[in-house]
Amino acid sequence: MWYDRNASSARSIRMSFCLYISCLSLLCMLVWVSPAIAQVMDRDIGSAPSLLVSKPLPRHASHKTSVPPFSQPEAIVTTSLSKWLRKWGINFLLDSTNEFAGAITPPTRGSTPGFRNYRQGASNAGQYAMQLDVDWEKLAGVRGFATHMVMIGRYGTTANRMFGDWLNHASEVYGGGGNVAVHLVYVYGEETLFGGRLVIAAGRMSEISDFAASPLFCNFQNGSFCGRPKGITDTNFAAGYPAATWGFRVRGRPARSIYVQTGLYPIEDGIYQVYQHRTGFKFNGANIIGYAVPVETAWEPMFMDGALPGHYKIGAQLFSTPQRDNYFDINGAPYAVSGRAQKQHGASWSTWVMLDQRLLQYHTKDTGLTALAGAIYNDPHTSLRNYLVYAALLNRGYFRSRPYDTMGVAFTYTKIAQGVSASESALLERGAVAPNHATGIQRSAMVLELNYAVHVMSGVIFTPVFEYYIHPNAQANLRNAALLGLRVHIQLM
Template sequence: MHLRVLGYALKSSWFVWFFSIFVSLPAFAQVMDRDIGSAPSQLVSTPLPVHASRETTVAAFSHPEAIVSNPLSGWLRKRGINFLVDNTNEFAGAITKPTRGTTPGFENYKQGASNAGQYAMQLDVDWEKLAGLRGFATHMITVGRYGTTANRMFGDWLNHASEDYGGGGNVVVHLVYMYGEETLYGGRLAIAAGRMSEISDFAASPLFCNFQNGSFCGRPKGITDTNFDAGYPAATWGFRVRGRPVRSVYVQTGVYPIENGIYQVYQHRTGFKFNGANIIGYAAPIETAWEPVFGHGTLPGHYKFGAQLFSTPQTDNYYDLYDGSYAESGLAHKKRSASWSTWVMLDQQLLHYRAKGSGLTAMTGLIYNDPHTSLRRYLVYGALINRGFLTSRPYDTLGFSLTYTKIASGVSRSEAALIRKGQSLPNHATGVQQDAVVMEFNYAIHVVKGVIFTPLFEYYIHPNAQYNLRDAALLGFKSHIQFM
């Protein structure tokens, strides 16, 4: 089976085509953290210039290189219209055999491969250039997603092997977000409102999607432990305000109505359902960060601290109505009137190489959730991103990431009690959930302008946080093509 998985990749015309070009053509400047959807996190990760103006103006739009030079794109940008189209594709195949058994769930586990991806379109409009509205811009993204993810084949439901899976509604066009933003005083104040993905602005970094696995890419999975938190490609109505009291510090907060079922097809299949009839509460995040630049302007860092409150009642993961074990008593779960989440996220470039944007960057962070209502009590992550360490390949990137997830003790104790009673378990579990580790090692090859191809290796320790499941190893690749 190991050879069959490798055969899938070797027989793929993508694989052969990319590598043949890789060895024959020079590199140009593009990185995976400049794809569609990363613009909000890029803005929040960009401190003000040293001699920043106080003039009200629209912040610069994301402008990644494209595979084909398009005069129309340049003509539109001069008039304030930024239109981007890209595709991200992710393949992963297991090279280890899954745990097999006769109990429900185990009999469906298999060794196999999967492919998932998305095509995306982004439209940014600078209404200052187009209509004279100083500092005002609008942003809109739509996606279409396809395929499936390999981790479920060996029993893991916590962390996707391919991040570009799910949430797209299985439709040709799914609206991710659509909102307006006013930028004042040279970027010192920014106010936004509309259909927004909260976790594109809060607990966000454009560096996360240098990786493919869903425990890390997009955002560390612990931050969206609750389905009430809107993360790409889901959105809710929202309002956010961000201020920069000094050039290297920002403070931001907002209010995001909680819409029941934001990741469910019945409510948000296309993303264009705006009636708000399913609003059941609100999420209120707050975040501050220090963004220093060391080494004479060559070593940027980001030190973020944040928290959020969810006003919607949620079920306790252990207690029943009378503060006993719901799993033992069979009574309804206790209701908590609110819940919360906190995070610390740090990244710092340690070394700078000759090429612009190159260097060694270290990342680490902790997400700690309300232990009474969460599945993931906390998640710790670390990563190294080494871009341009080969002089002849200045825009290639070597990456390693690791996430450790600790399941809330109430979940573990409840599952143990349910097993003793011979009852089915929550969270697609086939054993007691305790903790899990996901690692990824990859090498992003800048093939030609607008094309990145990333062979990778993923390793799951305790899939689904269960000790009764074998560890899983996967080989795969991620490709990104920027068309315009």
């Protein structure tokens, strides 16, 4: 819901803020009376593929062909039926995530239509999700074969657009879900051979759930970081959750702590648009316009006898579909000046380096201080985000009495491609409309998030959030924006 800054709007904002304070008060009461039972935010539905790739082989792994264990997060409801289903290889999960965010700073004012639409207000966005994994080895005797499916529904809106930002959502669960009751995210089959040394998968897949992925990213709420650093899907041709395309992926582990993987993913035009993928059930492939080929390798050491795990990965992807140049026209002149059609490139690319390392371990196996850092560099001639760098710290279980609470701080810096900035400058000078919803020249943006994830009870996490946008939409002419938020994750079963 959007709120205008008139008298009625001001009352609504105050009510939202009071609701936020009330939730925090309730949260504190629950923390005081509730025992801690293990659950962390990076175990929600959608993280299963990245959780699997983040696990190196056991120390004395066999060569037996078998299905790896499915993710089984703690839940509010644990029934004898679910235990019986898992015994036969059927893993059914159901969860809900709700994200509230409200601006505590006023937006930039101006006389142009873009500025007149800016508001100070609050928003709410949410997602409910279902995951179904089937171990066909247990169910039908098919050695090493499993199938995976996720379906979601999404609702609400995001607060960042109220103050003019279109680069990084304040609520990551907003968008991409089709605005329908049921949206198919992915469904695919996976064969695990030789004790996990070779894994082959095919079907409707989210490429960025396997490549440039980490289950740690969604310990944060803002979209520049969760569910992947935003620069990796800059072209809209890389299939990131909750979007999917037909795909094929193969992963090999030549050593216990090293993997190499690649794949082939058809590029579907309009993958994030409602007109093509409203429900996710459009399978005919009539809108395929090219192919994406990612390659990634990683080293996954386990220092101090496994107490300090780390992940160090490097990767790249090639897009074979034509893309427009962000500066030159078909004759090699600035398109923003000439008015002619933009130059077409036959292909483009993206690269990334990502790492995370636990630096300290506290009282138990899953506690400690973990550092994350990385960089994404895109083709400067076709991209909007030329590069993005990020850094974060996750401090889990620092307080002995709260071993499953997590404190987090994350920072991202986004640099807009030079051609985009130059083109917008020329367009705005002659009074034309700039791309990317820009009301000024886009150059760089920064997003900071601080949060504290409180494990309230089995299957329930409340996370108060503070977000700060520096140069929203990468525009220096927009005021910085501060937001307070609350994220609630409930694992139902």
